[in-house]
Each structure stands twice: as C-alpha cells, then as structure tokens.
Amino acid sequence: MILEKKIGLDILTIIAAVMMVCFSLALPLELFSQEPDSVTNSNYTKPKDLPRIVYKWLGRQQNTSKIPLHNSQAVEKFIPYSGKTINRIEVVILEPFGYSVSDSLIRPNRVEKFGNSLHKRTWKKVVLNNLLFNEGDVVQPIDFVENEQLLRELSVFEDVNIVLKNLPGTDLVNVKVIVKDKFTTSIGVAYSSPEKMKYALGESNFIGLGLKAKVIAYFDNEYDDPWASQGEFQVPNYFGSYIGSNFFYRYGHGYNTMSASLNRDFFASKTKFAGGIKVANSLEPYKIFNRDSFISINYHERDFWIGRSFSVTRFSKDKAPYNLVVALRYYQKDFLEGLQVSMYENPYFHSSKNYLISLGLSNQNIYRSSLYFGFGITEDIPVGFKIQFTSGIQQSSFQRRFLVGAELSAAEITPIGYLYLSSRLGGYMAEGAKFEQAAINIRAQYFSNIYRLGRTDIRQYVRYDFTRGAARFNGEREYVVLNRDYGIRGLRSPSLFGETRLMLNFETIFFSPHYIYGFRPAFFVFADFGLVGSADELVYANPLYSAFGVGVRFKNESLIFPAFIVRLAYYPRIPINADVAYWYLSTESRRRFEQFRIREPYIFQYE
Structure with missing residues (x-):
C-alpha cells in the first residue's frame, strides 16, 4: 500500500493556482458577495479597502447574462x-x-x-x-x-x-x-524525483496560423543516456479543405517512433467524403498490466480508409439530416518484436492484414449550454443517434477470420437532464463458424440540470460502464482491468483484471461564481464503485472496490492549459500490491461528449 502524490503541472498554472488560493483565504467572505462594480469608487483609499482593490485588479465575477447555462x-x-x-x-x-x-x-x-x-x-x-x-x-x-x-x-x-x-x-x-x-503558449514541468523529470514547451497557434507544435525533453538517470526527446506538429486544416495532418516522433529511453497521418472526418452534416492515411514505425516499451513489467516491442503500421455520405432525408431548416455512410478500410500491422505468439496465445501481437467495410446511419443536432465539462464557456451538446455495422476479413499470421462489429449510441436532452446510452460489440468468426474474441460494452452517462444554491451552480454526473468478454484467447490484451482510467480513480493494482468489468461513478460538482485571474474553481465530491473478475460470477464471487473523496478543479478557459486538480480520497478496500493515491495533485484534460458522426470502420477493442 503506497501513499502517492502525482505532480505534473504547468508552471503558469501553479503560479495562478497559488495566487488564487492565497487570495481566497486572505479576503473576507463578505467581499465575495459583491459585484465588481460595487467594490469601491472612492478617491481616498482606506486600509480596510485594500483587499477590495486587489480583488478588482485580479478578479471579476463572470457576467453570465449572455451565457446559456440551461440547455x-x-x-x-x-x-x-x-x-x-x-x-x-x-x-x-x-x-x-x-x-x-x-x-x-x-x-x-x-x-x-x-x-x-x-x-x-x-x-x-x-x-x-x-x-x-x-x-x-x-x-x-x-x-x-x-x-x-x-x-x-x-x-x-x-x-x-x-x-x-x-x-x-x-x-x-x-x-x-x-x-x-486562447492564450496558446504552454510551458510545463513534470517532477517525479531529482533523477526523473520532464520538460514541455507547446504552441497551439504558431504565429497566429492555427498550427500546433510541441516538444518534450525527458530526463531519467536510470538510462545510460539520461535525455530523450519527443516532438509533434499538426496542421488542423489545409486551405479550407478540412484535411489535417499530424507528424510525431519520439526517441530515447527505449523509444524510436515516427508516424505521419492525413485525415478528413465527417465534420458536418453536408460532408460527402472523408478518409485518412496513417503510416507508423515504432520501437517502444510496452507495459504488461497483470505482470507489472515492461517489454520492448517493434512494429510497422499502415492504415487507409475512405467513406461516402448520402443524405436520406429532405432539407429541413431546423433539423440536421439523416446521413447514410458507406466506408472502406485497409489496416496492416506487422510485429517485428513482441511477446511469444501462437494461434491462441497473445493475439494482440499477431501480424495481420484487415479488410473492413462499414454501413452507418446517423443524425446529430446541437444544444447549447455550459458547466458540463467546461468552467463557464459555451458548450455544444450533441443529441441524436448513430448506428454503425462493420464486417470484413482478417488475415493474420495463423488464420483467416471474418470480423463482425456493431455500435448503437444515442443521446437526448430530457426534462431532468442529459442522457447518453451506447452499446458496442465486436468479435471474429473463424473457419467452421467458430466465434472468437468477442467483446461487448454497455455505457450510460447522465448529467442533471443545473441547480443553484445561492450563486453556486451545481450539477450531478453519473456514469455506468459494463464490459464483458467471451471466447477470449490467452495472454496480453485478453483481459480487462480496473484502474484509474477504467474504474476507481486513484487506485491501481496488477491483481485487478478479469474477463468482465462493471463500473459506477458518481460526482457532484459545485461551480463557484468567483474568478481570480480568470481561474474558476469547481469543488466536487465523488464516489466510485467497481467490480472485475470472471464472466459468470462477477457480482457474487468478486470483491467490490470503491473510493470516496473530495477535490477541487480550477481552470482559466482563456489558457490552453488543462484544469488544475487537487483531490483527497478514502478507499475502504485495498487489494494486494496496490498503488493508491490518497491525495492527488496534477492537471486533468477535459473530457468530451460522444459525437454522432460516422467514423472509419473499426472493431470494438477489449480493454
């Protein structure tokens, strides 16, 4: 059992966060109940008026009269x-x-x-x-x-x-x-110890052209050459074509990775054509979760897809059309180095060629609101549905199989809030109509309407996620895990894996009306519950793990930085060899709404 802290903070975020906390503690509570214009307007500044002057310089209350707080x-x-x-x-x-x-x-x-x-x-x-x-x-x-x-x-x-x-x-x-x-320049430092650090410099709007560039330097004294580097360059849109590109490399500390891609999504209802190309060659470390150890893998990747959209409904001035999409994809991945493989062992490391075709029907409309994943900016809430079926042929190193996949997802604004539901499944049919490596996922997300306590905005968030595998093989990627990313935040153990996983997350968020240097705090309380184990006896034969805690996020929406987060948690049950974050100090990337645009043909991944 380990008491852990995580530090990976942007320098400017740290400065602003410290100032916000200091001023929040120093200023009297009655000060924050006043509008900025009523702070003071006197020619003579008394000593007791100094905190109000400071607040007028450093902070303001957001004018929410124009912001769509409600859907x-x-x-x-x-x-x-x-x-x-x-x-x-x-x-x-x-x-x-x-x-x-x-x-x-x-x-x-x-x-x-x-x-x-x-x-x-x-x-x-x-x-x-x-x-x-x-x-x-x-x-x-x-x-x-x-x-x-x-x-x-x-x-x-x-x-x-x-x-x-x-x-x-x-x-x-x-x-x-x-x-x-946005202010798009970022400088970051991630500190683990004097022997291990990371430095990052990024610009998401290079010379005002919308180009994105980021470089990272890694320092780790465990290696003979302690320095490693990473770089990425993105062009989001070439000359109004909505074709974007991404170039990436990483070298050192076991990495020698290069990739390049061009992509055009179905970005709008009237988009007729979409497609993409990706080429990657990589030598990199790979972590085996249930062994808590690393191996080196080496692979080449080639990925091509193209899709055509057809509107199947008449024009409506207030509703987006229903779009029918047909798409083709060729995906090849060749492993030069990895785990030992056989027909039914470590299939993730099988070299394979995949020929895919998909048919999809979708419809997406937009609502406007705020205080979902953001801290006060206008947010676009997608509602509608997506149905996508995928099939094809996989030719691996050992056998030839048919691929089968499907997705059904939908979201709606109800009288009590936003509700999202999805079901995804995927698997393979081997010769002789034998079903292999099947997986199914059912997910639901709910956001309540905004409630107000005084001038504090409150929203409730609930997430349910169930994943089950069937006829899985042996080895890596043939199990699901219960950890920070998929289940209990702040809890990780190599013993938390199995064939089936059930997660339930609750969070109540309190958005403060106050801004300091543009940073708005959002306090939250949470409860996470998770089960992982055998497919047939998930609830009865496996222990329930949980976490309860409180925390605060604060974010300046005018900055490119992610949200700053401080969190405290309590864990009633802790597995053997667990890595536990009783307190957590880091940054957190914003979550996104699921979109209802048809994407490239794919098979649901068991993870």
Whole structure:
C-alpha cells in the first residue's frame, strides 16, 4: 500500500493556482458577495479597502447574462434568417483576456491587458478557412450551428458567436463571426524525483496560423543516456479543405517512433467524403498490466480508409439530416518484436492484414449550454443517434477470420437532464463458424440540470460502464482491468483484471461564481464503485472496490492549459500490491461528449 502524490503541472498554472488560493483565504467572505462594480469608487483609499482593490485588479465575477447555462436548441437563433442570401462576412478576432463574444461592453483590466500584449492574434484567414458558408450562399441554419461547434473545437479559440443581421428592404443578411482567442503558449514541468523529470514547451497557434507544435525533453538517470526527446506538429486544416495532418516522433529511453497521418472526418452534416492515411514505425516499451513489467516491442503500421455520405432525408431548416455512410478500410500491422505468439496465445501481437467495410446511419443536432465539462464557456451538446455495422476479413499470421462489429449510441436532452446510452460489440468468426474474441460494452452517462444554491451552480454526473468478454484467447490484451482510467480513480493494482468489468461513478460538482485571474474553481465530491473478475460470477464471487473523496478543479478557459486538480480520497478496500493515491495533485484534460458522426470502420477493442 503506497501513499502517492502525482505532480505534473504547468508552471503558469501553479503560479495562478497559488495566487488564487492565497487570495481566497486572505479576503473576507463578505467581499465575495459583491459585484465588481460595487467594490469601491472612492478617491481616498482606506486600509480596510485594500483587499477590495486587489480583488478588482485580479478578479471579476463572470457576467453570465449572455451565457446559456440551461440547455437550448442552438438552431433557434438562425431560423429567422433561413433562405436569405449572405451579403457580406465580417470576422472579428478578440484577444484572450478580458473580452466576451456575446457582450461588447466587457473590457480587460490592466493585468489582462498585459497578458494580451504577450499574445499573437489569430489570422482572420484561419477563421475564413473553417467556415461552411461563403458570401452569396443561401442561409441554412444547420450550417451555422455546426460551424460554431467546429470553431469551438479548435484549440485556438475559447468561444464563438456568429451574428446575422438583416439588410432593411432586402432579402440579404450580413454575417459577423466573432471569435475569442486562447492564450496558446504552454510551458510545463513534470517532477517525479531529482533523477526523473520532464520538460514541455507547446504552441497551439504558431504565429497566429492555427498550427500546433510541441516538444518534450525527458530526463531519467536510470538510462545510460539520461535525455530523450519527443516532438509533434499538426496542421488542423489545409486551405479550407478540412484535411489535417499530424507528424510525431519520439526517441530515447527505449523509444524510436515516427508516424505521419492525413485525415478528413465527417465534420458536418453536408460532408460527402472523408478518409485518412496513417503510416507508423515504432520501437517502444510496452507495459504488461497483470505482470507489472515492461517489454520492448517493434512494429510497422499502415492504415487507409475512405467513406461516402448520402443524405436520406429532405432539407429541413431546423433539423440536421439523416446521413447514410458507406466506408472502406485497409489496416496492416506487422510485429517485428513482441511477446511469444501462437494461434491462441497473445493475439494482440499477431501480424495481420484487415479488410473492413462499414454501413452507418446517423443524425446529430446541437444544444447549447455550459458547466458540463467546461468552467463557464459555451458548450455544444450533441443529441441524436448513430448506428454503425462493420464486417470484413482478417488475415493474420495463423488464420483467416471474418470480423463482425456493431455500435448503437444515442443521446437526448430530457426534462431532468442529459442522457447518453451506447452499446458496442465486436468479435471474429473463424473457419467452421467458430466465434472468437468477442467483446461487448454497455455505457450510460447522465448529467442533471443545473441547480443553484445561492450563486453556486451545481450539477450531478453519473456514469455506468459494463464490459464483458467471451471466447477470449490467452495472454496480453485478453483481459480487462480496473484502474484509474477504467474504474476507481486513484487506485491501481496488477491483481485487478478479469474477463468482465462493471463500473459506477458518481460526482457532484459545485461551480463557484468567483474568478481570480480568470481561474474558476469547481469543488466536487465523488464516489466510485467497481467490480472485475470472471464472466459468470462477477457480482457474487468478486470483491467490490470503491473510493470516496473530495477535490477541487480550477481552470482559466482563456489558457490552453488543462484544469488544475487537487483531490483527497478514502478507499475502504485495498487489494494486494496496490498503488493508491490518497491525495492527488496534477492537471486533468477535459473530457468530451460522444459525437454522432460516422467514423472509419473499426472493431470494438477489449480493454
């Protein structure tokens, strides 16, 4: 049993977090019950007024009058302009700090102005390249809804607001696209000990062109050469084609990895073609979970896919169409080094060629809200459904098999909140109609509506996840695990694996109305429950593991950094040789909503 802390923090996040905590403790509670404009406005500053002056400089309460705290259909604001012709498109780029896309009266204070002076504003051409409409086009409300979503998904923008205005006496409209930049430069340090550290430098909007670059240096004295490096470069969208590329390498400490890819998703309802190419060669360490040990693996990977979408419903000004998608994929992976294999041993390390075809039907509409995964920014809530069937042939080193896979997922905004449900299955049919390596997953997620206690916004989150395998082989990747990523946060043990896993997570989040340096705290309490073991006696023959705890996340949405998190937890039952994080200090990447766009053909992975 180990008392663990995890430290992997961005330097600027640490500074802002410390300042926020210090000022929160130092300032009197009654100060925070006042609006910023009522802090003070006197020519003579008394000593007792000094904390209020500090708060006015460093913090503000968010103006939530324009922010959609409650779920609303995103298409509503564009329907009155449906069928009109776009006369002119204007792009407005706002600096990261002290501005709002929905309230032009908000202006930065002195500290925010200084932060803006360090920022390179995004080029307007980047926004124009990501628009789904042009001057002279007829207004289709769904295009504008999906365009706001696409722009928010880019890492360079914090928020977006597209405003349409009628030209009096005509059938024309002017379009104003208002986007708010993020501060996209990041510097990070991950410290484990004086003998082991990591340094990172990233820029997600290189010279304002939307290009992403990141370099990481690793230091570990356990190796003969203690230094290793990693680099990544991304182009999200080439000249408005929505084709993006990614180039990646890592070298040292057992790694020699290079990969390159081009990809175009079904990014909008009217997207007709999608596809991708990926090539990778890698020598890398691989961790075997149930042995808690590493081996070295070496493989080559080739991946190609293409898809065509067909709209199967008539045009509707307020609903996205139903899309039917046919897609083909060829995937090849050749292992040069790995675990010892046979026909029924360590199938993950079998070299194979896979020929896949899929057929899918999907529909996705967007609601607008906030305080789901974000800390106050506008969030796009996808609702709709997706059905995708996949089949094909796999030719491995030992046999030829048919692949079978399916996915059914749906989400809806109900009177009591957001509900998401999905079911996925995958497996293989060997010669002689023998079913092998089957897996099924059932998942549900629920977010309550926002409740208010005073000026604190409260939301409840529940997640259920069940995974079961059947006719699995022996060896690596032929089991599921219960650990930090799949189950009990802060708990890991090589003994927590089996054929079936059941997880249930509860979390209640309290969003503070106060911002310090743009950082908003969100306090939370949680309870996690998990079972893992044999497929037939999961509930009766296996112990229930759980965790109960409290914590706080805080995030500045104007910064590219992930959320800063501090967490304390209690574990009633701890397995043998467990790695337990009773207290946890790190950063946390934002979770994302499941989308209902058809993706490349795939077989559900048992993990």
